[in-house]
Amino acid sequence: MEKKIFSGVQPTGNLHLGNYLGAIKNFVKLNNENQNECIFCVVDLHAITVAQDPKKLKDNIYETIATFIASGIDPEKSIIFSQSRVSAHSETAWILSCVARMGWLNRMTQFKDKAGKDKEKASIGLYSYPVLMAADILLYDTTHVPVGDDQKQHLELCRDIAQKFNNDFNVNGFFKIPEPLIQKNFSRIMSLRDGTKKMSKSELSDLSRINLTDDKDQIINKIKKSKTDTLLLPSSNTDLEKRPEAKNLISIYSNLMDVNLDDTINKFSGKNFSEFKEILSQVLVDKIIPISSEIKKLLKDKNYLDQILDKGQERSNKIASKKLKKIQEILGF
Ligand code: AMP
Numbered sequence: 101m102e103k104k105i106f107s108g109v110q111p112t113g114n115l116h117l118g119n120y121l122g123a124i125k126n127f128v129k130l131n132n133e134n135q136n137e138c139i140f141c142v143v144d145l146h147a148i149t150v151a152q153d154p155k156k157l158k159d160n161i162y163e164t165i166a167t168f169i170a171s172g173i174d175p176e177k178s179i180i181f182s183q184s185r186v187s188a189h190s191e192t193a194w195i196l197s198c199v200a201r202m203g204w205l206n207r208m209t210q211f212k213d214k215a216g217k218d219k220e221k222a223s224i225g226l227y228s229y230p231v232l233m234a235a236d237i238l239l240y241d242t243t244h245v246p247v248g249d250d251q252k253q254h255l256e257l258c259r260d261i262a263q264k265f266n267n268d269f270n271v272n273g274f275f276k277i278p279e280p281l282i283q284k285n286f287s288r289i290m291s292l293r294d295g296t297k298k299m300s301k302s303e304l305s306d307l308s309r310i311n312l313t314d315d316k317d318q319i320i321n322k323i324k325k326s327k328t329d330t331l332l333l334p335s336s337n338t339d340l341e342k343r344p345e346a347k348n349l350i351s352i353y354s355n356l357m358d359v360n361l362d363d364t365i366n367k368f369s370g371k372n373f374s375e376f377k378e379i380l381s382q383v384l385v386d387k388i389i390p391i392s393s394e395i396k397k398l399l400k401d402k403n404y405l406d407q408i409l410d411k412g413q414e415r416s417n418k419i420a421s422k423k424l425k426k427i428q429e430i431l432g433f
């Protein structure tokens with residue numbers, strides 16, 4: 101069956117190894133499977149649900165586009181575009197916000213986490229964020245959405261919205277009900293300084309993450325300084341549960357090499373961390389440096405990136421505006 105794939109990444113800077121292994125690497129794989137139609141969106145409207153510096157936002161949009169391409173997404177084959185340039189997303193989000201129920205949104209754990217203690221001060225956009233995400237997905241008759249498991253709840257909401265719209269307006273099958281594509285046996289990439297916290301762009305210490313724009317020396321240094329325990333590398337998976345830092349480094353190696361965790365454990369069982377870290381650094385340098393060099397090269401060619409944005413806008417707008425027109429007809433507009 102032909103899959104219609106849609107996913108989005110926020111242009112909020114510092115794209116890191118977690119984003120690459122958790123999302124972008126999978127996008128590249130999907131892009132390379134012939135039967136798929138893929139759309140990858142830089143979700144800048146989602147980014148402004150929290151305060152952004154306009155100049156930095158603009159740079160981050162370019163950087164996210166450059167990262168997609170440098171990682172191997174082919175902009176001829178897949179559609180790469182920026183969300184704010186296709187107005188159907190905002191318009192559809194409004195319409196769907198009249199379909200979604202307060203009770204559904206009140207259950208969203210990401211809002212609770214992001215809004216923190218002072219919910220009254222959070223933007224309305226942060227609250228209705230998942231409705232915009234539903235619009236992104238539903239406008240393209242998406243069948244599959246590759247996301248990290250933190251986004252599973254938002255995807256459930258998207259399915260509920262689609263179903264309610266189809267029922268309320270008696271248009272069975274109008275919105276396709278999308279499936280999440282969550283990588284099997286994938287554990288989140290954790291901070292290099294604390295194996296219990298996820299690797300994140302917002303963590304203050306740069307030593308906690310490998311950025312996709314790091315150079316060779318930075319990568320080697322960060323792995324050398326990464327936190328471990330004083331034991332040797334474990335001999336079984338059960339040992340790993342109590343050793344989050346060891347688990348994280350072993351997972352990173354397995355993911356980069358596309359081998360399963362048990363094979364990596366067997367390979368390095370009983371070795372000491374300094375030896376393992378050297379090998380891991382080399383693997384990281386081999387995989388990340390070509391990407392980071394390409395990102396830097398692409399960022400020097402804004403004309404090319406503008407062309408990608410223009411072309412992506414044209415292609416996505418064609419699909420989205422057609423779907424929006426049908427939505428408007430259904431509503432009686
Ligand atoms: P974000 O940085 O939250 O906008 O996330 C962009 C994509 O990267 C989402 O699909 C996330 O699930 C994924 N992602 C972000 N951080 C990590 C991490 N530490 N490990 C794995 N995936 C991640």
Ligand code: TRP
Nearest residue numbers: 106107108109143146233236245
């Ligand atoms: N909310 C997603 C995240 O933070 C990004 C996103 C926006 C998205 N729209 C989407 C992901 C549509 C998949 C499909 O990671």
